[in-house]
Structure formats: C-alpha cells, structure tokens
C-alpha cells in the first residue's frame with residue numbers, strides 16, 4: 410500500500426482553522442492544548458494566537474471551521490488525501506450484510522432485544538454512560554419530539570440492506586472530509602453555491618419511510634423534498650450545528666445502534682444543555698426553538714449507526 414499522504418497543513422489567515430475544534434472538535438494529537446472559546450468549541454492551539462473559532466458566525470448558523478462542519482474530531486482529511494475509498498466501497502456490500510447483526514449485537518444484540526423499542530440493553534458500563542439520556546421531560550427543548558419504534562425490525566433490516574447499495578461518500582466541506590458518509594436525494598444543499606440544487610430522485614425504497622416520517626411530523630410526504638442518508642462508522646461524529654436555514658422541519662430516523670443526541674443553547678455566558686438517547690427505529694423532530702435556537706450534535710459512538718434525515722423547506726416569511 411502506498412504511504413498515506415500527509416495531512417494538509419492549515420493555510421494561514423482568518424478563513425481557516427486548523428483541524429481541531431469542539432467536543433467533536435479536539436485538536437489532533439501533538440497540536441497542544443486547546444482552550445474553550447465562545448462557541449463552546451476549542452481554541453485552535455495551532456491557529457492564530459488566541460483567536461477563537463474564526464468562522465463561527467451567528468448569521469451562518471454554525472461554526473464554518475472546516476473540521477467542525479465535517480464533525481471530524483480533528484481527524485478530518487483533505488479530499489485529495491483519500492486513499493482508501495476504493496477499498497471501502499468493496500467492503501460496503503459485505504458490511505451491508507453484516508452491519509445490522511453486528512450493530513445490534515454491540516448494544517445488546519439479538520432479535521429479542523429488537524422487539525423492545527424503549528429499553529436499550531447495552532453491553533458495557535462505558536457504552537451505557539455514553540448513551541444514557543440525561544434530560545427530564547421538562548428539559549426538552551420546545552419543538553423537539555421523539556417517537557420510539559417508528560418502524561419495525563423487519564422494515565429496519567430492509568432499509569439497512571438498501572443503504573448498503575447506496576453510493577455513500579465521505580461528508581465533504583471545503584476540501585475536508587468527515588468520518589461519516591452521506592448521500593442526498595431530492596434537493597441538496599450546495600455549500601459552495603449556498604443554495605439548494607436538484608439531486609437524484611428519492612429512491613423508491615425510501616418513499617414508505619418518508620410517508621412514515623411525514624405522518625410523525627403531521628406533514629404531507631411531498632412537504633419533505635430532501636433526504637439525507639448518513640452512515641456513522643464506529644468513531645464517527647457530527648459536531649455542534651444548526652441545520653441550514655433554507656430548511657424547515659427536520660425529522661431524523663435512527664438505524665442499527667443507538668446514539669446520544671445532544672442539544673445546547675446559549676443561556677447568558679453559559680450553555681443550557683440536554684441530551685436524549687436515540688434508539689434504533691426511532692424518530693425525532695426538530696421544529697420551532699429546537700430547530701432554530703438550539704444546536705445539536707452526536708458524539709462518536711462505538712457501533713455503526715445509520716440515520717435518514719428528511720427536511721421540509723422553510724416557508725417564505727409572510
């Protein structure tokens with residue numbers, strides 16, 4: 410195997426931030442200590458001295474620092490450094506067969522466990538503390554809704570087999586690659602153009618899921634013209650963000666293994682925080698304040714997880 414290309418060195422200047430940042434934002438090993446910044450991410454130790462995350466912008470709705478967007482936990486690679494793409498593709502087909510069983514086993518495994526939507530057995534204390542929900546009902550952000558068991562275990566199996574056939578690509582933002590892989594259908598947000606563009610039509614196998622998601626959100630299926638399928642391999646994360654303002658409601662459905670879904674919003678000089686366990690086959694809705702005020706993120710998990718995210722379009726102000 411050819412030697413792995415070196416990580417791209419961050420260019421100087423305010424438009425960049427070294428691959429560091431955040432709870433999903435830790436600096437790469439050897440880059441020194443990182444201090445907290447106003448965005449709750451970390452100061453880039455290797456970046457311009459003392460500067461907070463340079464691309465954090467309230468207008469932009471999230472920190473635009475490349476590794477933050479990529480959720481790469483400091484391990485993001487430049488697109489040009491992708492050396493194992495072909496190998497990963499070949500592994501996909503095999504993984505599609507294995508992942509459901511393996512993912513289920515990682516959190517307590519077996520078809521019997523799958524029949525129980527609420528309780529999520531986990532195999533280790535560490536895994537338990539990583540995903541334990543931490544809010545009381547009162548702490549839920551307004552506009553956040555959660556439904557366990559939106560789909561059956563059999564439906565989940567069929568959908569996961571479908572994901573294995575999709576052309577998932579590492580999430581890319583300004584040349585940096587995240588550890589999660591994605592594919593978008595219907596409408597897609599083009600980060601460079603800053604606008605929605607037409608993507609491939611939503612595949613037939615996802616349409617019944619869209620109906621279910623729409624029913625959960627009280628919307629007609631056609632009101633969800635965008636769908637994003639995301640694969641989180643063990644260790645993959647998504648950093649703190651709000652979804653793009655061009656979108657309206659966000660409905661996320663989880664597959665294979667659970668994750669901890671974290672929420673935070675500014676409360677003076679501090680962050681108010683909440684977290685919820687997203688079980689496989691469950692759905693959540695982000696609407697109102699949960700969508701427009703609170704940020705969300707998912708820390709790296711120990712087992713493979715897929716999510717399907719449906720989004721409506723923001724209604725024109727009237």
Ligand SMILES: O=C(O)CCC(=O)C(=O)O
Pocket residue numbers: 637639647652661662705707715716718
């Ligand atoms: O995987 C999930 O459920 C969340 C994904 C997400 O927040 C996003 O793609 O904006």
Ligand SMILES: [Fe+2]
Pocket residue numbers: 650651652705
């Ligand atoms: Fe999101």
